[in-house]
Amino acid sequence: MFTYTVSVSTGKQEFAGTIDHVYLTLTGTERCSDRTLLDKSFFQRFARGTVMPIDVSVKERLGDIVLVKLEKKNVLNDQWYCRCISVTSPSGDRFDFPCYRWIASEKAVVLRDGTARLSHEDKTCLLNDHRRTELESRQQLFRWKEWQPGFPMSIDANSSKELPLDVQFEAEKAVDFNENLNEAFNNLRLNKLKSLFQSSWKDIADFNEVFLSIKNPVSEYVMQNWKKDFMFGYQFLNGCNPVMISKCMKLPDEFAVTQEMVKGSLDRGLTLQEELKAGNIYIADYAILEGVRANATDPNTQQYLAAPFCLLYKNSQNEIMPIAIQLSRQTPAAGMNTVFLPSDNHHDWMLAKMWVKSSDFNVHQLVTHLLRTHLTSEVFTIAMYRQLAAVHPVYKLLIPHVRFTIAINTAAREKLISKDGIVDQFVSTGGTATVEVIQKAMKTLTYKSMCFPEAIKSRGVEDLPNYYYRDDGMMVWEAVKSFVSDVVKIFYGSDEMVQKDKEIQAFVQDVCFSGMKNCEFPDSLKTREQLVEFLTVVIFTASAQHAAVNFGQYDWFSWIPNSPSTMRKPPPAQKGQVDMKYVMESLPDRGRSSWHLGIIWALSQFQDNELFLGEYPDMYFTEQPVMEAAKNFRKKLAEVTNIIKSRNKNLKMPYWYLSPDRIPNSVAI
Template sequence: MPSYTVTVATGCQWFAGTDDYIYVTLVGTERCSERTLLDKALYNDFERGAVDSYDVRVGEDLGDIVLVKIEKNKYWVQDDWYCRYITVKTPSGEYLEFPCFRWLVDNKEVVLRDGRAHLPQDDKTSLVKQHRLKELDSRRKSFRQVHSARARVVLCVTEGRGCSLITSAALYRWKEWQPGFPMSIDANRHNELPRDIQFDSEKGVDFVLNYSKAIENLCINQFMHMFQSSWSDFADFERIFVRIKNTISEYVMQHWKEDFMFGYQFLNGCNPVLIQKCTKLPDKFPVTHEMVSVSLERELTLEQEIEAGNIYIVDYEVLDGITANCTDPCTLQYLAAPICLLYKNVRKKIMPIAIQLDQTPGKDNPIFLPTDEQYDWLLAKIWVRSADFQYHQNITHLLRTHLMTEVFAVAMYRQLPAVHPVYKLLIPHIRFTIAINTKAREQLICECGIFDKANATGGGGHVQLIQKAVKSLTYRSLCFPDMIKSRGVDDQEELPTYFYRDDGYKVWEATKSFVSDVVCIYYTSDEMVQGDEEIQAFIKDVCSFGMQDFDHCAFPKSLKSREELTEFLTVAVFTASAQHAAVNFGQYDWCSWIPNAPSTMRKPPPNQKGLANVNLIIESLPDRGRSSWHLGAVWALSQYQENELYLGMYPDEHFTEKPVKAAMEKFRKQLAEINSSIKRRNEGKKLPYYNMSPDQIPNSVAV
C-alpha cells in the first residue's frame, strides 16, 4: 500500500501550539487520500516549535500532489494553531513543500498549494483555478456573526474525485475611516481583524500601556500631577531628559539653539523630506537682500545667490487654517504655518536666514532674522520646529508610510492569492501593518485618544491636516528618486551632507534590483504583465478603492510592462521599510529634547519683534504634563519590535524556487555593502546618520 510521509511544522511564537485534532487530506491529479488524523498517540503533537512527521497510507497512487487540505477540530476548548509549513514525501521519494504561515482558528480548514509561485495564466486545470479564485472570494466576501467578523466560505472541488475542500477566512473589506483619507481595513478594533494579521500578543502593542510604561521607565511620572504647570527654565527640561540619553539626543540638547543644528535637521533629522531649492521667492514671503545681506558669505545679492542655487526654502503652508487642539479648555494651544529661508554657506552648511510665522505678509507678521534680538530669533526657530513636528507626525510618518502601506496591504489580500509571486514578495513587508494602524485608530488618533493629550493638532486638527495633505500626495512623490529630484536637492556636490538622500538612493536601488530580479523570474515579457488579471486587479484596487480614485494622486490603474510593475512594487516595499525607518526610529534622537520639537505651543506666535524673553519662551513651550506625554510617546515610537525582522531577512520561506533564493542572497549582499559604507562614513562623526542603514530598517511598518 503506497505511503506518503507528511511533515508538519508548528510556529515558534507564543501560543502557536494546539491540543486540537489535526486532519490532513492529500489532493492529487488522480484522486484524494482519505481524511487522516495526525496523531502519534504517545506524543504531545503540534507543540510550539515542533516538527512532526506522519504516514498517510492510500489504496492507490494519487498522481501528482497539487493541494493539501488541513483541518482543525476542537478537542476540549477552542485552541488556535499556527502552521508554518507542510512537506510531503511521495512514495517515489520526491519532496514537496507547502508553505502555510497562517493561523487555524475555531474549526478552520485551509487548502495549500505547493511552494512554487504561479501566475493565474500558468494554471491550466479547473482544480487549481478554482482554488485560487475561492481563496480570494473567501477573503473579500463573508457574513458577519454577532460575536465576530469572521467568515466561512465553502469551496467544493470535486472534479469527479470525491474531494470536498472547505476553507474559511475572515473579511478584507475597504472602509473610509475619515472623509478624504486613504481607505483602510473595515475593522474598528484589533481583535476584529483576521487572526493572520493580528499581532501575536496584543498586549505588546497597546498604546496606553506602552506609553504609561515609557513614562515610568523614563522616571517622568513624578511630573504628571503638575500637568499644567510650566517649567522654570531651559535647564529644567533636563529633569525629564536625563534618564535615557544617546549620542544624538545629548548633542541636540547641547546645540539646539545654534543655527547650524536648526538647518542640519532639514537634511538628516526625522523629517528630512521638506527642504527644496528656492528658484524664486514667493510673493507671500517678501524677503529682501537688505534683510539677509549680513548672512550671505559670497558677496552676491540674494537674487544672485538664488540663481547660483545656494538658497533653499521650507514652507508649512499645509498647516494654515488647521484648528489647534482645544480638548483641554483650561489651556489654549496654538499652531503656525511658517516659511523658512535657508542658505548654503561657503562650508556647505544649511543655515536659516529668514523666518515668517504666517502665510500672509504684513506688519503683524514680521520676518524674523538672525540679526534680531537673541530671543526673538530663538522663538521664531522654535515655532518652525513645532510646525515641523506636526508635519512629521501627521503627514510624513502617519499618512505617507503607515496609511499608504495599509492601502497596499489590503489590496494585496483582496486581489492576490498566496500562490501569486507578488503576494509572496510583499507579505514580509506588510507584516503587522494593518494591525498597528487599527490599534492606532482605536487608541492613538481616535477622538479623545492619546494623540490629543500633548499635540497641538490633536482634537481633530490631525484629521484636517491629513485631509489637506492627501491632496498633494501623488504616486510619483512616493518614488524616492522622483521625490528627491522634484525638490531640486538631488545634486550630491551641492548638498554633500544630505545623508538621507544618499543612503536612500542606495537602498532604493538595491530594493529595485531585487524586485526586478523576482519580477523577471516569473514574467518573461511585458505581455505577461498585461495578461495577469490578478496583478491588474491589485493595481486597480490600490488606485480606485485604496486611494478612492483621487484624480490628483495619479496612481496607475493598470500596468503595461515589467519595468512599471517593478517600480510599483519597489514603491510598496521601500515605503514600508526604508522610508518608514528613516522617519520613525530617529524620533527619540531628535524630539526627546522638548524645546527642539515642541508638540504644542501655549502662546500665540509673536506678531512683532522685541517682545520675546526667556519667560515668554518657557510659557510658550509645553507644560510639564504634556512634555511628559510627549517624551513617553517619542520613546515608545522609537523602539523596535521584539524579534524584529530587518530588510533582507525572510525566515518564512514563501518562495521555494532556487532562482528567487539566489535573488534574496544577492539582495542581502548588496545591503551588507551599504551597511559597511554607512558605518565607514559615520566613524568619528558627532552626528552619525544611520536611519537608512539596512541593518536598522525593519521589513515592515509594525510600530
C-alpha cells in the same frame, strides 16, 4: 498500500502549538486521500517549534500532490500556527506547502504547493477554483472602510479583535507594544509629570528633569547644540523629518524677506537674487498648516498653530543655515509679515526657530510619518490580500513587508489618533486638526512623490552636500529595485505577461480606487518596468522610508525645546516683545511633555525578534532562482551597510536610520 510521509512544522511563537485535533487531506493530480486524523499522544500534538512526521497510507497513488487541506477541531479551542507542510511521495518526490498562518478551531485551510504561479498558468479547474475561492474569501475578510472623509481607505474593523486572524498582532508582539509605552513612562519618570498636567516649566534647564533619565549620544548632542543655527539647519537634512527642504529659485509672494534683511547672512558677497540664481537658497514651507484650527480638546489650555516659511542658506562651508523665518502668511499689503532674523535679539530668534520646529514636528507626525508610510502601506496591504492569491509570486514577494501593518494602524486608530486619544493629549494638531491636516496632505500625495528618486529631484536637492538621507536612501532604493527586478524577470517573460495578469491588474486598481485615485496612482500596469517601480515603492515605503522617519524620533524630539509638540502662546507678531517667561509659557507644559516623551520613546524602539530588510526566514518561495536573487539582495544590502558604517566613523553625528541592518521589513510600530 502506498505511504506518503507528511511533515508538519509548528511555529516558534508564543502559544503557537495546539492539542486540538488536526485532520489532513491530500489532493493529487489523480485522486484524493481520505481525511486523516494527525493524532499523536495528547500532550505531544503539534508542540511549539516542533516538526511532526506522520505517515498517510492510501490504496492507490495520488499523483503529484497539489493541495493540502487542514482542518482543526476543538479540544481546548486554541489557535495553531502552522509554518509549513512537506509531503514525500512513495517514489521520493517532495512537495512543499508554505502556510505561515494562524489556524483557528473549526476552520479549514487549503494550501497550494510552494511553486509560484501567475493566474493564467493554472490550467485545471481544481486549481482555478481554489484560487477563486481563496480570493473571494479574503475579500470578505479584508473589506475597505473610510475611517475619516478624505483619508486613504483602511480596514473595516473597529478594534484589533475584529481583524482577520492572519494580520493580528501575535501574543508577544501585542504585549510588547503596550509594555513599551508603560516602560517609557516608568523609565522616564513621567507619571509624576502627568499629574501636573498644566504646570509650566520655569526654565529651559528644567527639561533636564526628564531628559536625563534616558539619553543617547545623538539626543545629548542635540541638547547641547540645539540653540545653534547649524544644528537647526542640519536637521532639515538628516533629522527625523528630512523631506521638507526644497531648493528655492523664487521667493513666495507672501514671504516678505528682502535683500537688506539677509545680506549679513550671505557670506559669498552675492545678493539674495544672485544666491537664488546660483542655487544656494533653500526653503521649508509649512503651508499645509495654514488655516488649520489648533487642538481645542482641552478647554483649560489654548493651543496654537502657525504655517511658517523658513529660508535656508548653503554657505561657503556647505552648512545649511537659517537666515529668515516668517510665522504668518498674510498678503504683503497687510504689512503684518514680520520676518525674524539671526541678527534679532536672542529670545525673538530662538522662539521663531521653536515655532518652525513645532510646525515641523506636527507635519512630521501626521504627514511624513502617519500618512506617507503607515496609511499608504495599509492600502497596499489590504489590496494585496484582496487581489493576490497566496501562490502569486508578488504575494510571496510582498508578504514579509506587510507584517503587522494593519494591526499597528488599527491600534493607532483605537488609541493614538482616535477622538480623545493620546495624540489629543499633547499635539497641537490633535482633535479636528488631525483630520484637516490629513485631508490637505492627500491633495499633495502623488504616486511619483513616493518614488524616492523622483521625490529628491522634485525638491531640487540632488546636489545638497552632507544629505545622508538622500545618499543612503538612493542606495537602498536601488538595492530594492534590483531585487524586485530580478524576481519580476523570473516570472514575467514579457510585458504582455504583465498586461494579461488579471490579479496584478486588480491589485493596482484596488490601490488606485481605494483612496489613491486622485493621487495619480496608476490604475493599470503595461510593462515589467512599471511593475518593478510599483513594487519598489511598496517595499521601500514600508521598510526604508518608515525607518528613516520613525526610529530617530527619540534622538531628535526628546529634547523638547528642539521640537515642541505644541505651543501654548500665539506666535509673536512683532519683534522685541518676547522674553524667557513668554518662551516658557509657549512651550509644552509638564503634562504634555510627559505624553510627548512617552510616545516618541515607545515609537522609536525596535521590537524583539525584529526582521530587518532582506531577512526572510519564512520560505514562501521554493524556486532556486528566487533564493539566489534574495541572496544577492542581502549581499547588496550588506555592502550598503558597510559603506554607511565607514562614513559614520568620521561623523560627529552618525546617520544610521537608512542602514539596512536597522531597517525593519515592514511598518510594525
